[in-house]
Amino acid sequence: MTTPRDTPASRRTRANGDGTVYQRKDSRWEAAGYVLAPGNTRKRIRVYGTTRNEALAKLTEKIANSNRGVPIPSAQGSVAAYLTYWLDAVAVDQLRENTHTRYTACVNRYLVPGLGKKKLAKLSAKDVRTWLNQLRTTCQCCSRGIDARRDEARCCAVGSCCSKRLSPLTLTYIHSVLKSALEHAVREEEIPRNVARNVRTGTPRPRRFEPLTTDEARQLLTTTQGHRLCALFELALHTGLRKGELLGLRWEDLDLARGTAAVRRTLQRTSTGGLTTLPTKTRASERRIALPTRCLQSLKVHHERQQHEREAAGTTWQHNGHVFTTPQGRPIDPTNLTRTFTTLLHTAGLRRIRFHDLRHSTATLLLEQGVELVVIKELLGHAHIGVTATVYAHVRLRLQRQAIDTLNDALNSAGNAPDDPSTPAVVR
The missing domain is CATH 3.30.160 (Double Stranded RNA Binding Domain)
Incomplete structure (x- = not known):
């Protein structure tokens, strides 16, 4: 048996x-x-x-x-059906909520209208390339009917195209979303290969940014003196922490005696959870950094001010352990911090920049002071040093120019000047 x-x-x-x-x-x-x-x-x-x-x-x-009620599309189904399945059953568990929201907008706005009717099994690299070329040259007001929905038409609806085209960076992002979806289709053996990988979109130029100069940084710090979030702006300029990392700091993350801070979380606003504390952007972003003496002093003053605000708020105080809060103890909304930062720039008489440019300013100033790239990479929490090198390539070129000029001055100094041909040689 x-x-x-x-x-x-x-x-x-x-x-x-x-x-x-x-x-x-x-x-x-x-x-x-x-x-x-x-x-x-x-x-x-x-x-x-x-x-x-x-x-x-x-x-x-x-x-x-x-x-769970999620239909499994077949390779004979449409690209739109597979993208919907991928967003609802796969990407939703692998991406952060805000990233998933951006992916969904990208799929609904560009991928489905452009490629959605094609069969997944019959999608070719030529289809993807043709679609991307069309996106690159098409006015978005015309293709998406933006002008027609305005209260007063001023573009395509009145026969005067504004030629509002997508930037190379946006095209690369759309292409990367398609590649991610098709890559999962390959892993699930729905299609034999990822045809989007055979299409080259070119490398877009890095986003231009204008970091603060040394004098502008000093002027901003002088303006923030006395502000209730003075410690936050000093910390941002001295350490290059991201906005969400600053707002997500808790007092338990700080070791003021040893002068260090542990970056473990970030604060973001999501569509479903509101202000939410999440893990750091990447594993490399979770790091411990050293704090300068000026920041340590500012944090101690800030802690005392927060205690006074807590006593003044009484029972309305909402304790959550965050270092930077509203006067009632609630987490600070990132959008409100941006408004405060813009007001401070105007008060200081400085040009308008993004809050994230404070992070760029930190890296730029450190590079100009001769700090090693690997040290800046660890401070900023970049996953790879190549990211740091690429983002701040313009600074490295300027430093190269300074180095070449220094060498040029040394070679052309008085002690090394070539002999004057009009001076007769002395025969000994």
């Missing part, structure tokens, strides 16, 4: 609804089962793997998504 233990692994039965798993003649493992398909129907799908566990894991993931 054959017992379950004696039954070969490829022929063991599984629970009803779990599908079947067996080994093929080519030594690969195949798993098959029924999942929910578009149109509220069910279809049998097959997935493959080099091991039984790999094939079973792929099938289990698809069945789990199906049980």
Whole structure:
């Protein structure tokens, strides 16, 4: 009599609804089962793997998504159907909420209107390239009907195109979203290759920014003296912390005795949760940094001021442990911080810049002081030093010019001046 233990692994039965798993003649493992398909129907799908566990894991993931009511599109389905599935069943678990929101807007605004009707299995690199070229040359007011929805038409609706085209950076972002979606389709064996990877969009020029000069930075710091968030702006300029990292700091993250700060979280506003504390942007962003003496003194003064505000607020104070809060103890909305920063720039008589440009200013000033690139990379929390080198390439070129000029002055100094040909040589 054959017992379950004696039954070969490829022929063991599984629970009803779990599908079947067996080994093929080519030594690969195949798993098959029924999942929910578009149109509220069910279809049998097959997935493959080099091991039984790999094939079973792929099938289990698809069945789990199906049980959640997410239809599994087939390669014969449209690109729009697959993008909807990818956003709802895959990307939603892998991306932050704000990033997922941007991906969704990109898919609905550009990908679905441009490529949505094509079959996923028949999508070619030529289709993607043609679509991107069309996006690059098409006025967005015309294609999306923006002008027609205005109270007073002034562009395409009155026959005068403004030629408002997408920037190279936006085109690259749209292309990257498509590549990410198709890459998952390859992993799920819906399509054999990612055709979007065969299309080159070119490398867009880095976003231009104008960091503060040394004199402008001093002027801003002088203007912030006495402001209730003076410590925040000093910390931003001295350490290059991101806006969300500054607002997400808690007193438990600071070691004022040793002069260090642990960057562990960031504060963001999401569409569903409001002001939410999240992990740092990347694993490299989670770091411990040294604090200068000026920041330590400002933080101590800020702590005393916060205690006075807490006493004044009484029972209305909402304690959450954040270093920088409103006078009632609530977290500071990033948008409100931007407004405060813009007001301070106007008061200081400085040109208008983004708050994020304070981070660029920190890196630029450090580079100009001769600080090693690897030290700046660790301070800013970049994942790779190549990111730091690329973003601040203009600063490195200026430093190269200074170095070349210094060498030129040394070679042309009085002691090394060439002999005057009019001076007769002395024969000894």
